[in-house]
Amino acid sequence: xxxxxxxxxxxxxxxxxxxxxxxxxxxxxxxxxxxxxxxxxxxxxxxxxxxxxxxxxxxxxxxxxxxxxxxxxxxxxxxxxxxxxxxxxxxxxxxxxxxxxxxxxxxxxxxxxxxxxxxxxxxxxxxxxxxxxxxxxxxxxxxxxxxxxxxxxxxxxxxxxxxxxxxxxxxxxxxxxxxxxxxxxxxxxxxxxxxxxxxxxxxxxxxxxxxxxxxxxxxxxxxxxxxxxxxxxxxxxxxxxxxxxxxxxxxxxxxxxxxxxxxxxxxxxxxxxxxxxxxxxxxxxxxxxxxxxxxxxxx
Numbered sequence: 084x085x086x087x088x089x090x091x092x093x094x095x096x097x098x099x100x101x102x103x104x105x106x107x108x109x110x111x112x113x114x115x116x117x118x119x120x121x122x123x124x125x126x127x128x129x130x131x132x133x134x135x136x137x138x139x140x141x142x143x144x145x146x147x148x149x150x151x152x153x154x155x156x157x158x159x160x161x162x163x164x165x166x167x168x169x170x171x172x173x174x175x176x177x178x179x180x181x182x183x184x185x186x187x188x189x190x191x192x193x194x195x196x197x198x199x200x201x202x203x204x205x206x207x208x209x210x211x212x213x214x215x216x217x218x219x220x221x222x223x224x225x226x227x228x229x230x231x232x233x234x235x236x237x238x239x240x241x242x243x244x245x246x247x248x249x250x251x252x253x254x255x256x257x258x259x260x261x262x263x264x265x266x267x268x269x270x271x272x273x274x275x276x277x278x279x280x281x282x283x284x285x286x287x288x289x290x291x292x293x294x295x296x297x298x299x300x301x302x303x304x305x306x307x308x309x310x311x312x313x314x315x316x317x318x319x320x321x322x323x324x325x326x327x328x329x330x331x332x333x334x335x336x337x338x339x340x341x342x343x344x345x346x347x348x349x350x351x352x353x354x355x356x357x358x359x360x361x362x363x364x365x366x367x368x369x370x371x372x373x374x375x376x377x378x379x380x381x382x
Contacts, residue, residue: 096170097153101136101143104154107258108161109216112136124148126160162208197263199252202229202244210243213257217285218367223292227271227284233263245269245284245306253284253308262308268316271304276324278303282310282331286363290329293367302327313339326350331362 102112102120112120113132124134124145133146144151150160158169205211205225214224224243231244231252242256249267254260269284279302281287287306303323305316310330320326326349330336336354343350357366 093155093166093170096155097141099154100138101141101154101157102138105136109257126157162212164208168208197254197261198234199244199263200232200234200239202231202252205230205243207241210241210256213255214243216368217289217364218292219285219288219364220292223288227288227291235261245308247306247308255285266309266312268308268312269304269306270319271306273301273303275301275303277327278305278320278323278325279327279329280305280307280316280320281329282307282336282362283364284308286329286331289364289367310335310339313343321347321349324349328352328354329363330354332358332360336362 105111105122105125108125110122110125112122114121118137118139120136120138121132122134122136123129123132124147126134126145127147129147134143135146136143142151142153143157150156155166155169158164159166162169205221205228207230210230211221214221227245229244229246229252230241231254232239232241233252233254234240240256240259242254242259242261244252244254246252247265247267247269249265251265251267252263253269254262279290281290281304284306287304305320307313307316326343326347328340328343328350330340330352332354340350340352340354344352357363360366360369
């Protein structure tokens, strides 16, 4: 199958709105003054916003770096890639742009119209950059994830794929969260009498990245891939002597944790370790790499 398509031209790429593009990447302005949008730089660590986009000119300037330019100049620095690679990432044979922005869901349309085309080793600059932003080392991600190419509504896309026990994939990229059929949990078995439970694979990867240097880290793991699959996972979970819950700090996650604790003394709720954050990955992103080793001992 030929996956190649006509590339977005340089002229077309330059016309893309920088403010909207930064928003898609997860960067929002700290302040707006007329046509000037100020950000904490996406290109480096900083506390005070010194990265400016003039929306009228559609140009950026990073005062800390003393550099600026158009969206292509930004993209090749942000993804650490060539102009050709950046154009391919934006709109090549496969796009990682959010399908829902191009294809609004129609009434009575089936929830899943996603078809996996192929999966390969992780290599995309954009996906690796996304993992770095989530504080997931690529060495950890490549042990458990694939680069998945899929079709949705007659368009081709790609993302980070995490396989479940039935052969389906959970798929993530900077703009899109989806799953392919069949939907199922993912188990990682190490013949342990202890098991750790996560709602999503980003939290599992966060746990593994924090404790990646521990030789004796041989717990079993269950990634639910959906909180609704908790009951399905219970027989496997409760075959262990100790069950450690790392569920999200939201109403749904905490409700399941409370019910589990009331059902069996085997369950242990570890969500207080990241109680001021949405989930384990959100906590990891905020504590930063400097504290990973010290805080890893608490998990």
